[in-house]
Amino acid sequence: MxxxxxxxxxxxxxxxxxxxxxxxxxxxxxxxxxxxxxxxxxxxxxxxxxxxxxxxxxxxxxxxxxxxxxxxxxxxxxxxxxxxxxxxxxxxxxxxxxxxxxxxxxxxxxxxxxxxxxxxxxxxxxxxxxxxxxxxxxxxxxxxxxxxxxxxxxxxxxxxxxxxxxxxxxxxxxxxxxxxxxxxxxxxxxxxxxxxYHALDQKVSLVKLVPGQSPDFLAFALEASHGVVVESFGSGGLPAGQAGGFYPLIQKAAAQGKTMVFTTQVQNEGSDLGVYQVGHGLKAQPGVLEAYDMTLEAAYAKLMWALAQTRDQEKVAELFETPVARDLLLGPMG
Structure with a gap:
C-alpha cells in the first residue's frame, strides 16, 4: 500500500x-x-x-x-x-x-x-x-x-x-x-x-499597466525591488514607446543590476515584444526579459527563484529563459 x-x-x-x-x-x-x-x-x-x-x-x-x-x-x-x-x-x-x-x-x-x-x-x-x-x-x-x-x-x-x-x-x-x-x-x-532549492528573493513586485498610467508607479516598484514583472497590453510594450517616460526608468534600473520581466494581461497565447514598435525597443534593453507563454504566476515565482540564485543579470536571464516543468514552450530556448 x-x-x-x-x-x-x-x-x-x-x-x-x-x-x-x-x-x-x-x-x-x-x-x-x-x-x-x-x-x-x-x-x-x-x-x-x-x-x-x-x-x-x-x-x-x-x-x-x-x-x-x-x-x-x-x-x-x-x-x-x-x-x-x-x-x-x-x-x-x-x-x-x-x-x-x-x-x-x-x-x-x-x-x-x-x-x-x-x-x-x-x-x-x-x-x-x-x-x-x-x-x-x-x-x-x-x-x-x-x-x-x-x-x-x-x-x-x-x-x-x-x-x-x-x-x-x-x-x-x-x-x-x-x-x-x-x-x-x-x-x-x-x-x-x-x-x-531553499531560497526565494522576496523583493520582486508586479506592475499592471492601465491606459494613462504614470511611469511613477514603475519607478516606485523598481526602487523597492530587485526585479519587477510588468503586465503589459496585448503582445507587449510600453505606452508611447521610448517617448513615454518609461524607458529612462528601465535603463537606470538595468544599470543598477535589476531585472524586469514583461508579460501580457491577455490570458492565452503569450507575449511577443517584437511585433509592435511600442515593444520592439525593449528586446534590446539589458536587464529586460520576456515571459512569452508563461503564466503570470509562473513568471512571478520564477523570477523570485532566479534572483535568489544570483543577481548577475546574464545568469538571471539564463535561469529564467531555461524551461522548468514545461513552463516555457515559446521562448528563446523553448
Whole structure:
C-alpha cells in the first residue's frame, strides 16, 4: 500500500462558518473522516504546516511547504497538499521551482466549498488527488481540481465560484480522473532524484499597466525591488514607446543590476515584444526579459527563484529563459 503525506495549509476546504464569514478551522487530519475510502487506497500521514486563508499565503510559507516535502521525501510515495484556491496557482508555481524534477507526485488541491457541507466539491477533489498521488504516472508538481490534472506551472484560477475553477494556460491538461480512475494524457519527465532549492528573493513586485498610467508607479516598484514583472497590453510594450517616460526608468534600473520581466494581461497565447514598435525597443534593453507563454504566476515565482540564485543579470536571464516543468514552450530556448 502506498504511503502519502497529506500537508494541510487551511483554505476553503478547511473552513468553518464564523460570524465574520468562512475561516479556516479544521486540520488535515479531520478531512479523512469525510473521505473514509482513502484509507483503503493508501496509508495517510497528516502534517499541518499552517491553517490560513490562502489570501494570507506568503513566500515564507512556500518555503515551509517545500521543506516539509523535502523532510519527508524518502519516507513517502507521494504528497497531497490541501490549499485555498485563491493563491493555489502561485503556490503550485513556486513549488515547481523549489522542487524540480521530482519523480514522485506532489499534488495540490482544494475546494470551492468546505468539506463539512452536504453539497461540496471537496470530497471528490480530495479523493482524486490521492488517486493521482498513488498512481505515480504523473510526477512532479500538479494541480488536481474538478476532475482535471494540470501542470503546476500552467494552472490558473479562472472561475471564482464554479467547481471547475482552474484552467491550464497555454498547455494541454495532463489527464483526468473519472470515477476514481486516473487517465494520463501527458506524462512529465522527471529526474532520478529531485533538486530542492531553499531560497526565494522576496523583493520582486508586479506592475499592471492601465491606459494613462504614470511611469511613477514603475519607478516606485523598481526602487523597492530587485526585479519587477510588468503586465503589459496585448503582445507587449510600453505606452508611447521610448517617448513615454518609461524607458529612462528601465535603463537606470538595468544599470543598477535589476531585472524586469514583461508579460501580457491577455490570458492565452503569450507575449511577443517584437511585433509592435511600442515593444520592439525593449528586446534590446539589458536587464529586460520576456515571459512569452508563461503564466503570470509562473513568471512571478520564477523570477523570485532566479534572483535568489544570483543577481548577475546574464545568469538571471539564463535561469529564467531555461524551461522548468514545461513552463516555457515559446521562448528563446523553448
Amino acid at each position: 502506498k504511503k502519502i503525506l497529506m500537508i494541510g495549509t487551511g483554505g476553503t476546504i478547511a473552513s468553518e462558518m464564523t460570524e465574520a464569514g468562512l475561516a479556516p478551522g479544521m486540520e488535515g487530519a479531520d478531512f479523512l473522516r469525510y473521505v473514509p475510502a482513502v484509507e483503503k487506497l493508501c496509508q495517510v500521514d497528516p502534517l499541518q504546516v499552517c491553517n490560513i486563508d490562502s489570501t494570507d499565503m506568503t513566500p515564507d510559507r512556500w518555503l515551509d511547504i517545500a521543506r516539509a516535502v523535502e523532510a519527508g521525501y524518502d519516507h513517502y510515495d507521494g504528497f497531497v497538499l490541501c490549499h485555498g484556491t485563491d493563491t493555489l496557482a502561485y503556490t503550485a508555481a513556486a513549488l515547481s521551482y523549489l522542487i524540480q524534477g521530482s519523480p514522485k507526485p506532489i499534488v495540490l488541491t482544494g475546494s470551492q466549498k468546505p468539506i463539512h457541507m452536504d453539497i461540496t466539491d471537496s470530497k471528490t477533489n480530495l479523493w482524486d488527488s490521492f488517486a493521482v498521488a498513488c498512481d505515480g504516472r504523473l510526477p512532479g508538481v500538479t494541480v488536481v481540481f474538478g476532475g482535471r490534472i494540470l501542470l503546476g506551472t500552467r494552472a490558473r484560477k479562472t472561475y471564482s465560484k464554479s467547481y471547475g475553477a482552474f484552467s491550464s494556460i497555454n498547455h494541454p491538461i495532463l489527464g483526468v480522473v473519472r470515477e476514481g480512475k486516473v487517465t494520463p494524457y501527458l506524462c512529465p519527465q522527471a529526474q532520478a532524484r529531485p533538486t530542492f
